[in-house]
Amino acid sequence: LLHGVTSSGKTVIYIHLIFKALQEHKQVLYLLPEIALTVQITNRLRCVFGNKLGIYHSRYNDEERVEIWQKQLSNEPYEVILGARSAVFLPFQRLGLVIIDEEHENSFKQQDPAPRYHARSVAIVLAQMYGAKTLLGTATPSIESYRNAQLGKYGLVTLSQRYKDIQLPTIEVVDIKDLRRRKLMSGPFSPRLIAAVRDALQRGEQAILFQNRRGFAPMIECRTCGWVPHCPNCDVSLTYHKSMNVLTCHYCGYTERVPEQCPNCESKDIKGRGYGTEKIEDEIMEVFPDARIARMDLDTTRTKNAYERLINDFSAGKTNLLIGTQMVSKGLDFDHVSVVGILNADNMLNYPDFRAYEHAFTMMAQVSGRAGRKGKQGLVILQTKNPELPVIQQVVNNSYTAFYKSQLEERTAFHYPPFFHLIYIYIKHRNNDIVESASMELGSRIREIFGNRVLGPDKPTVARVKTLHIRKIMLKLENGIDYKLAKQYLRSIRDTMMKEKRYGALTIYFDVDPL
Ligand SMILES: [Zn+2]
Ligand SMILES: [Zn+2]
The missing domain is CATH 3.40.50.300 (P-loop containing nucleotide triphosphate hydrolases)
Structure with missing residues (x-):
């Protein structure tokens, strides 16, 4: 784990390490969050590594992806792959170094749709398979990574000065x-x-x-009667976008014109809030x-x-x-x-x-x-x-370390990661009554096995998205538990539930180590 304050010259270190790996005739995987894959960093690396560098991200179409995939399998693969999270699934022949820059970034986790994976974890496993070294870099380590460094699972290098003073x-x-x-x-x-x-x-x-x-404003409201427009598909208020003069749902994209007057009391005094x-x-x-x-x-x-x-x-x-x-x-x-x-x-x-x-x-x-x-x-x-x-x-x-200490105290006290593993179990259905009874049944089935490690079912903050009602069950598993067995239990409970005819088109899925 390379913990270097902002502008401490982490990229210079990466380039140096990539050179060393190439000298040893090894391949390098350099992961960045999608948004940080800018022309600036691409050009900088291309200047140094020329046509040894391949770039891979989600804006490529299928043909471009296949091309890179084939090249990685050929006799002349790219020596260095700079990519977003999906690049962890590319084939490598002699991987020697994996760099995960901005390792704290949540966008390394693919949330929806499945497969739900964290590219940082996948990359670490990938590196182990090849006997390659892994370097995590950031100015603000995730609590999980910093704890791994504290426990001696990772080495730790700290750069507390900015580059060039x-x-x-x-x-x-x-x-x-x-x-x-x-x-x-x-x-x-x-x-x-x-x-x-x-x-x-x-x-x-x-x-x-x-x-x-x-x-423009997180919500608008009628100043006379307090009416607030909501999304017809989700349990959220609509956001006001002034330049387009529309109200938009940030969950499903639903859009409507801003009403001239309040549909509730016909007042014209409608104002944005926030x-x-x-x-x-x-x-x-x-x-x-x-x-x-x-x-x-x-x-x-x-x-x-x-x-x-x-x-x-x-x-x-x-x-x-x-x-x-x-x-x-x-x-x-x-x-x-x-x-x-x-x-x-x-x-x-x-x-x-x-x-x-x-x-x-x-x-x-x-x-x-x-x-x-x-x-x-x-x-x-x-x-x-x-x-x-x-x-x-x-x-x-x-003071990252003071922050880290205070967070660890809270996480210990309330049984959260990195001391416990979390699994969120989501249950979705068009019908609110069905989602209610299905989630109650699922909750009690899981509780039979996992006891008081189970919390819920509860309504999440946004309890309906894209016309589907949602319930959430939280499972807190202490470190050292048999995860394989836990996975088997959860899968079989889910499969039993999904077969129940009376629940119809029920969706149940697991989010392991949610962010
Ligand atoms: Zn009104
Ligand atoms: Zn919506």
Whole structure:
């Protein structure tokens, strides 16, 4: 595990190690999250390794994939494969090194559809099969990987200095609860943030504003009667996208026009609530009318070229103020960003999941890492209603180890990974009554064998998606249990349930080690 702070020069180390492997006539697999597979990194490696380098990702069509597959089986395979998670399934002949960069990234796990696998785990097994070395690299290790290093299962190398002595950014916390009360906020922006961005732009530098919600407003509501439009297929409110003037479901893609008046009380006073990136963009334009603003989120990067263009324009200084979702935190290196604003840390911290703090810490540390380059310390303005939370201080002090310790304490106390293995069992059906009784029966069958390791069935946060009602059963298995046997039991229970005629088209599936 290579734990190196942002800009500590991890890629330089990777290139060096790849060279060594090639000298020994070995092949190398270099895995990156899909989004980080940019032209920049591809060009950089191509410059060094030329036609020894093959690239593999999900945007390739079947023919291109077959071509690479055949080449890997031929007498002259690519020596180095740079790829997204699916590249772990390519054939290798003499694999000697596997690099998993940004190992903390959730996108290494394929969630839907099956096969549900984590490319990091698959890659480690693959490397073992070939007797190859594995290197995990990140500025913010996953709790699981760091614990493996602590237990001595992995070696650990720490780089705590940035490459070429660039300083880590200063992180200032701004209490927006207090400012709101004193009516000192301009929409989502604190006076401190506005001042910092203004200074940066005046000095000819750039700024990034991070908000982890796309669209204009997470929901709209009628100010007279409180009516909120919901998706007809899912149990969620619709997100307002102003530029298209539509309401969209982020789970199934359902879209409708924004109503002129409330269908409930006919009032015309319908307003958005909360801030998405689109609204941030709108409001920052009013504060800085002369800034050259760009927005990077799922909506502005539907095509591959759009994503590259946004990055290139910002790198070249054609734009100087970038607003974005977590996309802006994905290992992009910009030379002139001096200020990063985290608009609302609480969105991430309040998410109902045991990994919420891990995700929040990772995201804040990664996005902060975009600030400050050659000869200039960066500044991060972190806006939150909860400045007293330990996790905020851990981000400010860039203290991964303190964060790790506090997480381990919680995970031990509440029986979560890495101390327990989790399996989520999902039950889906069109009919709510059927899903209810089927999940109750499934729950009690599993409980007969696994006892109090079983929790639920419960309704997940979003209990209906694409017209299917969902229930979730959580299974917590202590380390050292016989997983093969557990798997056999679960499979046979599922198969029995699926054969029950009265449940009709019931879907049951397992998500092992869910993220
Ligand atoms: Zn109304
Ligand atoms: Zn929907």
